[in-house]
Amino acid sequence: MPLTIRGVNATVRWGYYPAAVLRAWTVTRPADGPTVLAATVVSHDAFRLSQQPLALVATHATGAWRWPIHELQMVDGALTARLGPREVLRVPIRST
Numbered sequence: 001m002p003l004t005i006r007g008v009n010a011t012v013r014w015g016y017y018p019a020a021v022l023r024a025w026t027v028t029r030p031a032d033g034p035t036v037l038a039a040t041v042v043s044h045d046a047f048r049l050s051q052q053p054l055a056l057v058a059t060h061a062t063g064a065w066r067w068p069i070h071e072l073q074m075v076d077g078a079l080t081a082r083l084g085p086r087e088v089l090r091v092p093i094r095s096t
Helices: none
Strands: 003-014 015-029 037-042 055-060 063-075 078-083 085-088
Touching: 003 063, 015 055, 015 078, 037 063
Parallel strands: none
Antiparallel strands: 003 015, 003 055, 015 037, 037 078, 055 063, 063 078, 063 085
16 A cells, blocks of 8 residues: 655755755655655756755654655656655754
């Protein structure tokens, strides 16, 4: 059974640099086969998108998810990519 995660905002990063700002993204992990990203690109830097390694970063309430990007295509403002395994990044919760 495939797993699908949808979101509103995400970025493609080259190290600490933003390479693309995404809206309306979907990550699908089928039962067999690679994990795939489909997204709408709001803005991008062509040079940074051509560099390696790239990663998809999507923040959520307690941190962020990060997927390494193995292959990427962008056509007419639509981005698709083949992703590696997801990493969970935790942000410490500060008490006041």
